[in-house]
Amino acid sequence: MASKQITFTMPLCFKFEGNMYKNAVTLGDVDNDGLNELVVGNDKGDLAIFKGENHVPVRWASDVGLVSSIAVGDVVNLSRNVLLVITSCGNCSIYDFSNDSIKETDKRKELIPVHSQKLPANIKMALIGDINGDSFCELVVALTDRIVRTYKWTDSGLCGVSGFPQGKLIAQNKWELSDQIGGIALNRGEGNQTLLVSQPGGSCFTLSPPTASSSDLEVDENIPTLLNKMSIEFESLDSSTCFNHKVQTEICGDVEVEDQAGLHHFLGDSYSSCSGSKNLSYGGASSPGYVLATADGLVMLVRDRKILWKCNVRHQILSVSQLLLPYKSKTDSMSSGTNSDRLTDELERDSFGESDESVSLDAAPNLSPSINKSPAVRSLSSKSMPSTPSKLAIPIPNSKPKRLSNREKYGQRVVTKIVACSPDGTTSILEVTDGRCATFMFHDNVACCTSGFYGYQGKQVPCIVYVGYSDQVLIYHDVSTALLDKPKLMDELRGNILYVEALRQLGIEIENKEHVRQLNRYLMYGYDPPFEVIS
Template sequence: MKVASFVHHCEFDVPGNVYKNAIVLGDVDNDNDIELVVGNMEGDLYIFKGQRQIQKISGLGIITAIGIGDLMNCGSNTLIVICGDGWCHIYLCLKLCKSELADECIVKLEPVHVQRIPANTKEVLLGDIDGDGFIELIVGLTDRVIRSYRWAQSAAAGRLVPLHKWECANQIGSMILNKDNEGRPCLLVSQPGATAMRIYCPTTHSDLIESTIKLKNFQSMELRNPSISSEIIGNLKLDGCSECDPNNLTGSFCAISTLDGILMLVKEQVVLWSKKIDQQLFCLKKLSLTDDGPDYLISCSWNGDTYIVDQQGHIVMFQLGESVTAFCSGMYTIKSNEKPVPCFVFITFNHKVFIYYDIKLPKSNLQSLSRYIENDSELLKYMEKMNIYSSTDRKKLIDACLYKYFINCSKNDSEKNDKI
């Protein structure tokens, strides 16, 4: 396993403990820059832009989950903060304020709505769950219940209107919005033992009772603990590998990690590969390290070891050196009006926030000689001129070339030893 070392980082102080879903990256002020939002158990919400803190909101209660998205379906992102007692706080950028640290204007978030929803939310997700073109709020509770809401705007004020409710068989690990092979939106909910529940949301009220719930089992290997919690990630941007995705059906691909250290890439119910890591993997994310590049799987353990895995299963590890209570990865804007860069965000038990940015890895994928020949048009023309058409003849040629190469290397090495 290779080890990576990332140097560029900034750090902030965030007192108090932080739940693993109370940290999110997103454009909270609609200026096309990506900010970091962190909430702690003391009810304090911190917003960071670049290398400084721009706002702190206090008195919210125990913050358990945070989301950023166009919940009001108005073209502007809102910040949704949900507390353990069920209070849902919604913030929106309404005005510009003068920065205290620089001669520039920054956007301040203002509360626009507070509403009570069922308590004990642990997961929050924003997306179009039913394919109607509108964003919904999906929350997962510790009592194994999933609920969806939609923002309804009236002349006087708006509010969250409850839509659907589903009950899971076991505790919820994580939730993702995905698309199946037919392009239909669905909700994947990870369950213990490397399993997941697939939920198709009804598109009309009359279909509510007949909403489809399918249990999808990803367990094709012996788990260390069948009841261990798991995380899931989907909609992976693929790397064009023909073995992985011959039909470019990205919705059929997802990745799962378990708390006892199993990481796997899955297509439908087939495990393409699986890795066993001697760490407790509590978080699974995805991140593209280059423009239009494939998504890497990012999994973090409690001791800060972070595993960067490509879609062929090659692993690179980054060691933070401190135990962490929360982690996320994504794009972050270090300097205003510049492109956001890939980053890792760690929150430690020492009440520190570390943002490692500009994450880069050297290309480590190996290409076979046979595939190289197939992609080289000039070499193919030459082989056709030599009457080498079949794959068997090409294989014999490759074997002969490699044999001759190794023989020459051995002769050179023996000659050097004789001289010595």
């Protein structure tokens, strides 16, 4: 059974020259206005921030160095996002936009870092998140020499020239693995945090930093003592899953597999490249899963150390990411009437743009719950914060941080998709419930690909970002209408009361699909109905 072919149209096109690493492009809310921006860096030392439909960078920096990784999050633990940029030689720069209002109409203003320091060289990826459950964010980096490190921001209690607190990132933990690192991901369960590191052959390690308690909140720079507390555990999956045990493996964490009762589940024996889905048991409350994708085309969804399904997409995989779409049930489609345009308008209006103000609009998956606030709540909190940062301004951590589900974050139920992109542009978009696959063919070779949310026309919209070799960055923001199930004609007609009543006057029942189909052919094409119609 061939995969479904889909088409995306009318992308946003941004001009940006130079070669980019796949971790040097990200979507994140750098200015904390509730709308994500696109941040990209290249091998020439250029760093650019794009906002909205402005094809010109709103912020720009040169001579930064070869940008190897970009992350957006609350790494300084000030209840707001900052931009963190790391180069291949280990230069780490932090950019803060609390005193810099970014507007879509801005024209290429200069970026000036508020903090710079030296980290180990050869860092190829980074993420920001709470990895030990103390409600404070840490920086996690993966190096090309098979090492994973974590850093935590330490405030000196002084204030810099621009109002940014003085301090530095202090090394906390260090792991040295046996094979090359494909990717790192954070899995946030109920009350526990898990750091995952993918390894060749479709496998991964679980790294467990020492859990912080109320008695050891002060930063301990005695690194050997901290190293003795760490644990590392190999995730033993099906050894026969991957034929090449040296193949590079990508990972995507924090994938929700919620109860999908009532939805169609795709049986593995009806599709040769998908298996395992018919044995799934979806529980309502369970820990999130993660996706492993090998470079030779094997995609697996894993939860609680069990493979839920695996799918061979039959193309190479350059990157794997998570895409969240607004859920639209069949009952919603039926109640919306027969006007397909009105259904599309409702779908776009539900795309995280007009939700309740008490629900967060932030869309970066690695943000801590402390910064997931609505614009209204964020504006009130920023006014109440003192202008001069100090140690007294740091919030008291919770002993059991609560994990926000996607429904709590975005105010409505969302559908999770897995995006696996090939270097030749072939993109497979898989259902998280069963591994069903839809394919999009990008027109060019791909250097980087990621998915997430982007601020478009004043609202957060799900999108897929492609970086090719033609000095362009393309954002496809119409993925919702292309990927979500379209309402069927019979469902639309069944939901129209006037149409149902008109059929009854003709002596036709709406449930008699054959008679309704023949009547439609008679009305549209002039065929004589083979049944007697009451005149």
